[in-house]
Amino acid sequence: MGQAQWTEVDAFLTSLLVGEDEALSEATAAAQRAGLPPISVSPAQGKLLYLLAKTLGAKRVLEIGTLGGYSAIWMARALPKDGHLVSLEYSPRHAEVASGNIARAGLVGIVEIRVGAAAESLPKLAAEGGELFDMVFIDADKGGYPAYLDWSLQLTRSGGLIVADNVVRGGAVADGLSRDPNVQGVRSYLEKVAADPRLEGTVMQTVGVKGYDGLSIARVV
Numbered sequence: 001m002g003q004a005q006w007t008e009v010d011a012f013l014t015s016l017l018v019g020e021d022e023a024l025s026e027a028t029a030a031a032q033r034a035g036l037p038p039i040s041v042s043p044a045q046g047k048l049l050y051l052l053a054k055t056l057g058a059k060r061v062l063e064i065g066t067l068g069g070y071s072a073i074w075m076a077r078a079l080p081k082d083g084h085l086v087s088l089e090y091s092p093r094h095a096e097v098a099s100g101n102i103a104r105a106g107l108v109g110i111v112e113i114r115v116g117a118a119a120e121s122l123p124k125l126a127a128e129g130g131e132l133f134d135m136v137f138i139d140a141d142k143g144g145y146p147a148y149l150d151w152s153l154q155l156t157r158s159g160g161l162i163v164a165d166n167v168v169r170g171g172a173v174a175d176g177l178s179r180d181p182n183v184q185g186v187r188s189y190l191e192k193v194a195a196d197p198r199l200e201g202t203v204m205q206t207v208g209v210k211g212y213d214g215l216s217i218a219r220v221v
């Protein structure tokens, strides 16, 4: 038997282990109908985010980059009934589609979407002085990642996780001479993770419809 392509393996593993239900598949379909770009995490990655939040016993999760709410639904499902997920989204249109998806998933009381640039929403969130977050998922503009890491460090409890998607960028992250601002953003993000004594981190390389990429996971000590 020949070696299966990653798409076949992904389909096999997703149907075997991930268990995407109607609310999740409808969230993807609604985002597609609304013309949103197909750049949400994969079902297997969504399940990983869910498992990380569940393992942490998370009550509070912060997401930077909502899109249609697909990853937010996964993470919110790991929270208790009185849990809270704050998701920051720049585009009002994306936030509107996400709100519909979150309502259909029965998560209105848990998920709060804040519309605006994350660089403006994060200082406001910090100024509110609420409880610290157990987990942050960074999945927005890559140039903003280094600043999002600084805010996430302020907003995450000791023992919590800061997770960031798309940090390998087809392998370009290893190219120190790259002039691509997205590559520079994720490279600087990983350098900050490596250098900060408050963090211990790693990167899981991934393959998916968006190509070869990676997910950074860092624990706040």
Ligand SMILES: C[S@@+](CC[C@H](N)C(=O)[O-])C[C@H]1O[C@@H](n2cnc3c(N)ncnc32)[C@H](O)[C@@H]1O
Pocket (backbone or CB within 6 Å): 039, 040, 041, 064, 065, 066, 067, 068, 069, 070, 071, 072, 088, 089, 090, 091, 094, 116, 117, 118, 119, 139, 140, 141, 144
């Ligand atoms: C990769 S998508 C998020 C996917 C989502 N986390 C999921 O997996 O379902 C990135 C999102 O970040 C949003 N975004 C981009 N720049 C942003 C910014 N400066 N502040 C807040 N959101 C931003 C985009 O509009 C887009 O909806």
